[in-house]
Amino acid sequence: MPYGHWPSPLSAEAAAAGKVSVSELASDGEALYWLESRPAENGRVVLVRSSGSGVEDISPEGVSIRSRVHEYGGGAVCLVPHAADGTDGRGVTGFAFVSGEDQRVSFVPRPGASPVALTPEPPAGTIWRHGGLCAAPGGRWVMAVREEEALGEAPATSVPPRRSVVALGLGPGTAAESVLFEGHDFYGAPRCDPAGGRVAVVAWDHPDMPWDRSMLEVVEVGERHDPVLRRDVLVPSGPARTVASGCDESVGQPTWAGDGSLWYVSDRTGWWHPYRHTFDAGGDAGDEAWAPGCEAEFHGADFVLGQTTMAPLGAGVRGPGELVTRRTHDGWDDLVVLGGPAAPPAASADAARRLDQPCTNVAAVCRHGTGIAFIGATPTTPNDVWIMPDLARPARLLRSRAAAMPEHDVARAEPFALRGRTGRTVHGLFFAPASSSVRGPVDRPPPLVVHCHSGPTSAAVASFDMTVQFFASRGFAVASVDYAGSTGYGRAYRCSLWGGWGIVDAHDCADAARHLAGIGWVDGARMAVRGSSAGALTALNAMAGEDVFGAATSWYGVTDLLALAASTHDFEAHYTDRLIGPLPELESEYAARSPVNRAHQLRGAILLFQGLDDRVVPPAQAQALRDAVRAHGGHCEAHFFAGEGHSFRRADTIAACLRAELDFYLRELGL
Numbered sequence: 001m002p003y004g005h006w007p008s009p010l011s012a013e014a015a016a017a018g019k020v021s022v023s024e025l026a027s028d029g030e031a032l033y034w035l036e037s038r039p040a041e042n043g044r045v046v047l048v049r050s051s052g053s054g055v056e057d058i059s060p061e062g063v064s065i066r067s068r069v070h071e072y073g074g075g076a077v078c079l080v081p082h083a084a085d086g087t088d089g090r091g092v093t094g095f096a097f098v099s100g101e102d103q104r105v106s107f108v109p110r111p112g113a114s115p116v117a118l119t120p121e122p123p124a125g126t127i128w129r130h131g132g133l134c135a136a137p138g139g140r141w142v143m144a145v146r147e148e149e150a151l152g153e154a155p156a157t158s159v160p161p162r163r164s165v166v167a168l169g170l171g172p173g174t175a176a177e178s179v180l181f182e183g184h185d186f187y188g189a190p191r192c193d194p195a196g197g198r199v200a201v202v203a204w205d206h207p208d209m210p211w212d213r214s215m216l217e218v219v220e221v222g223e224r225h226d227p228v229l230r231r232d233v234l235v236p237s238g239p240a241r242t243v244a245s246g247c248d249e250s251v252g253q254p255t256w257a258g259d260g261s262l263w264y265v266s267d268r269t270g271w272w273h274p275y276r277h278t279f280d281a282g283g284d285a286g287d288e289a290w291a292p293g294c295e296a297e298f299h300g301a302d303f304v305l306g307q308t309t310m311a312p313l314g315a316g317v318r319g320p321g322e323l324v325t326r327r328t329h330d331g332w333d334d335l336v337v338l339g340g341p342a343a344p345p346a347a348s349a350d351a352a353r354r355l356d357q358p359c360t361n362v363a364a365v366c367r368h369g370t371g372i373a374f375i376g377a378t379p380t381t382p383n384d385v386w387i388m389p390d391l392a393r394p395a396r397l398l399r400s401r402a403a404a405m406p407e408h409d410v411a412r413a414e415p416f417a418l419r420g421r422t423g424r425t426v427h428g429l430f431f432a433p434a435s436s437s438v439r440g441p442v443d444r445p446p447p448l449v450v451h452c453h454s455g456p457t458s459a460a461v462a463s464f465d466m467t468v469q470f471f472a473s474r475g476f477a478v479a480s481v482d483y484a485g486s487t488g489y490g491r492a493y494r495c496s497l498w499g500g501w502g503i504v505d506a507h508d509c510a511d512a513a514r515h516l517a518g519i520g521w522v523d524g525a526r527m528a529v530r531g532s533s534a535g536a537l538t539a540l541n542a543m544a545g546e547d548v549f550g551a552a553t554s555w556y557g558v559t560d561l562l563a564l565a566a567s568t569h570d571f572e573a574h575y576t577d578r579l580i581g582p583l584p585e586l587e588s589e590y591a592a593r594s595p596v597n598r599a600h601q602l603r604g605a606i607l608l609f610q611g612l613d614d615r616v617v618p619p620a621q622a623q624a625l626r627d628a629v630r631a632h633g634g635h636c637e638a639h640f641f642a643g644e645g646h647s648f649r650r651a652d653t654i655a656a657c658l659r660a661e662l663d664f665y666l667r668e669l670g671l
Contacts, residue, residue, distance in 0.1 A: 001438045003446045003475035003523075004662075004671035008435075009405045010473050012662075015466040016654035018404050022375050022383045024306065026079050027368040028093040032398065033058075034375070034385060035065060035077060043649025045100065047077055049111065050385070055399055058111040059097075066100030067131030067305065069147045069163075070571040071616055071646075074304030075132035075189045076100075080107065080170065082139045096133055096142045096168075103129040105144055107170055118142065118168040119177070125151055132165075132189030132305035137196040140223075141234050142168045143180065145187050145305060149570075161570050165190045165201055167221075167234040175226060175233040180219060181240060186210070186571070189306040193256040197221065198279075200243070200254035200262055202302075207574030210302040211457055211487070211494065215245035216254060216264050243277050244268075244287070250491070252299050257312040263323065265299040265310075267491045272299035274310060274325060274338065290338045291352065296329040301457045301487050311367045313337075313391075324372050324391070326362040327352070328488045331415055331429055332462050333362040335374065337391065357386065357395035360413070361463035373398070377463035380410045404466070408436040411472035413462035413480075418515040424496060426508045427482040427489065429460050430521065431468050433475045446477045447669050448522035450513050450549070452531035452538040453480065456497060456505060456579070459488045470658055476665070477522045483508035483538065485579075501579035502561070502593030506541035510548045526550065526669040530661070533617060533646065534558055540595035540625075543602050551668040553607040553661050556617055556646055559625040560597075561590040567618055596621070599628035605668040606636040609657045611644030637664065 001007075021037035031051035038044055045066050046059040059065060067073035080094040094109040096118065106115035122128040132145040149161040165181035181187060181201055188202035188210065199221055204214040219240040223232045244251045244266055252272070255263040262277040273294065278285040291298065300307065314321030323338045336352040359376030363383060366373055371389040385398040411434040420426040433446045440446055449471050453460050460480030468478045482488065483505040485497025497505060509529060517524030528551040531539035536557020543552045558564050565576055565583055580589060591597050606629055610622035622638055629636035639660060641653050648654050665671065 001440070001475070002671060003433065003440045004666050004669070006433070006435050006438050006440075006473065006475040008470070008473040009409055010466070010470055012470065012655040012658040013651070014404070015470045015658055016651040018382060018466050019651075019654060020382070022385065023364065024075070024077055025308070025364045025366050025373060025375050025385065026077075027366050027373060028079055028081065029369060031093070032368060032373050032385060032387070033077075033079060033095070037649065039649060039651035039654055042651075045076070047095065047097065050398055058095075060106075060108065060115050063097075063115075064100040065097045067098045068100075068103055068129045069131035069145050069305060070186070071569045072303045072571070073131050075134070075145070075306035078133035078135050078142065080109075080135045080139050080142065081137070094139070096135065096170075098130050098133065103127070105130045105133065105142065105168060107142070118170070122148070127151055132187070134190050134192055136167075136192045136234070137194060140169065140171050140174055142170060143190045143192065143199065144168060145189065160185070160573075163187055165199070169231070169234075175229050175231040178233045178235050180221060180234070180236055181217065188214075188252065188254075188302060191254045191256060193260055193262070194258055195260065200256070200264075202252055202254060207577040209457070209575055209578075210252065211250045212578060213247065213249060214251050216243040216251045217241065218243050218262070244275070248491075252302055253307055253310060255308070255310060255312060257321065259321075263310060263312060267299075270492060271295060271490045272297045274298050274323060290323060294327075294352070295490065296327045297488050297490070298325050298327055300328070300459070301455065303455075303458075308364050308366060309362065311365045311372055313367055313372070324355070324365060324367075326365060328459075331413075331427060331460055331482060331488060332360050333376075335359075335362060335365070355388065355391060355395070356393070357388070359386065359395075359463065361461045377461070379412045379462065380407045380464055382464045382466065404464070405469060405473065406436065409434055409473055410464065411469060411478070415462075416479075416512075416516070418512060420508050420511040422484075422504055422507065424484065426484075426512055427486070428512050429462050429480045429482075430516065431472045431478040431480075432521070433472050433477055435473060435475070440475055445520060445523045446475055447526035447665070447671060448477045448479060448513060448516060448528070449665070450509055450527065450529040450539075450542070451478060451480045452483065452505070452509055452529065452535035452542070453486070454531065454533040454535040456483075456485045456501060456534045456538065457487060457494065459486045467658070471662070474662065477516075479512055479516060479522075481509045481512045498578045499581060501576070502537060502541050505538045506544075509538060509542040510546050513548050526671065528552065528665050528669060530555070532556060537561075537595065540602065540606070541593065541598070543604050544595065544598040545601045545603075547603060550604045551607070551665055552602070552604060553609070553664065554622070554625075555609045555648070555657070556611055556614055557608070557622070558617055559595045559621045561594045562587065563621055563624075564617065565590065569615060572616070596625045596628050599625065599634065600632045602629060602634055605664070606634065607661060607664045608636065608638040609648075609660075610638065610640050611646065611648060612640055612642050613645045616646035
């Protein structure tokens with residue numbers, strides 16, 4: 001059958017409804033908990049628990065759990081052991097959560113109980129957001145990152161948001177809140193040690209992003225009775241001290257072991273590797289590297305709070321035990337065990353033991369009983385929860401679900417690499433069209449859709465993706481390109497986009513398409529490019545001035561870099577300082593790399609999807625590009641969606657966009 005017209009087992013509606021996001025996995029030792037974002041429920045995020053009695057939703061009715069700290073959120077829920085509700089509470093796990101509607105933190109002492117607000121209404125004229133939740137041992141305190149922002153001011157002239165780490169009292173006799181960390185522009189999710197006496201947090205300041213330069217701080221805390229409040233407060237016992245910081249060092253994921261040592265990741269050697277920091281009576285005893293010489297990544301870009309891809313096991317007073325951690329190499333994830341009988345310096349890359357599990361993408365890991373649980377996706381199944389009660393046995397899915405599509409109709413990733421025009425190696429993943437019932441014409445290869453991942457500090461994934469399968473099952477080849485600046489290939493590759501965003505990333509994607517056409521995998525006369533957010537900037541610039549792509553699709557994409565710099569949220573206010581350069585010195589460069597100013601160079605048809613409630617990339621950007629393309633005689637189709645922000649959450653929106661994108665390619669590529 002003609003490419004693009006194959007009968008697919010995956011409808012647009014099924015692909016949209018199947019985009020269920022699973023995140024924030026946690027265990028209380030007996031049950032597992034995680035968040036699910038459900039397009040079929042208009043993007044509502046619910047807390048799910050799996051125990052011996054089955055899988056059930058335990059969110060308060062009508063509540064969507066979501067943080068908006070740094071706009072991208074994260075850490076919107078945490079478990080509270082032995083819930084402090086004035087009763088024994090023994091063996092009961094409560095939870096604290098952030099309401100997506102008002103961003104206040106509430107506490108549920110036991111599933112089914114009514115939530116109790118922990119944070120007050122913010123002062124008049126301000127908005128508070130919370131995220132990165134963490135409960136202290138004993139269930140008396142929950143820690144959170146608080147973001148305070150003035151309302152009604154233009155972004156360019158307003159006072160920047162203020163952030164701190166606060167402790168919120170849960171039980172009788174505890175104060176409403178106290179401040180544990182303040183003074184830096186940004187904070188990651190705080191983490192409390194098993195004894196409750198230390199809190200660790202990652203911090204960074206403008207103009208850095210956390211993956212450029214950040215620091216790890218630890219503060220000792222203790223309870224103090226306040227005679228005025230007549231309540232106990234959790235306060236720092238002294239100033240915070242820096243455990244890790246360097247001019248060219250990104251740190252992340254502070255994780256406490258049972259023996260009181262602190263795990264974290266750092267890219268000080270050029271790759272994000274795990275380190276173990278120990279303490280003695282005098283303070284800090286030092287660091288141990290646990291994967292020296294390994295050219296792989298054990299961390300990802302911290303767009304959201306609370307990334308957890310490593311879990312200490314078996315730690316106690318006698319030593320650190322083992323560390324189970326995700327490892328990323330050339331676009332593929334696996335799970336490995338470091339440590340155990342071998343301790344540093346023997347805990348090298350050669351000592352890593354791979355676990356038996358089928359996932360090619362791992363999003364989160366936590367300890368569960370004597371084993372682990374993790375969120376992962378395989379080449380044929382989307383993200384879900386997996387468990388390994390015993391690390392010596394294979395992983396298994398926690399719950400049975402109907403397959404999204406027959407396994408023999410699923411396109412599988414094949415890695416490829418090429419030498420781009422810059423001389424650098426460009427990495428990518430290729431998905432050939434797949435069908436068990438039809439094939440394409442024997443006299444020509446399939447059309448290509450190049451996918452530019454968002455970020456731009458992010459990466460392609462080799463596992464099952466609904467959008468990739470939607471097109472591949474209809475006869476399109478799909479290529480996901482890890483252009484310059486992508487994660488997973490070390491700090492040098494990540495920094496190779498500095499100064500070149502809008503140019504070298506676009507060149508990499510165009511070069512990848514030419515390469516695939518040159519080796520005969522795809523039809524070089526019928527190629528399209530797509531991307532979302534920052535990836536859409538890459539996609540549009542890959543079309544500008546190039547005779548490569550006949551069509552480009554932008555999902556809530558960046559089209560005007562000067563407008564982005566003037567209106568974007570504080571987390572990314574200086575993101576472009578390194579990606580392009582400082583303003584106002586390089587104002588002309590920002591303008592030259594903006595697709596809205598290159599409308600006359602866009603040599604193909606354009607399709608735009610945009611949410612009207614988008615704070616990251618306001619809808620004015622899509623409107624301006626549409627008008628500019630049409631003013632130059634080009635074809636631009638634009639769709640705007642009320643109630644959608646940055647990244648679409650509603651199933652009907654996503655399905656409508658997929659149908660429109662498919663029709664767009666069939667028409668514009670002459671299929």
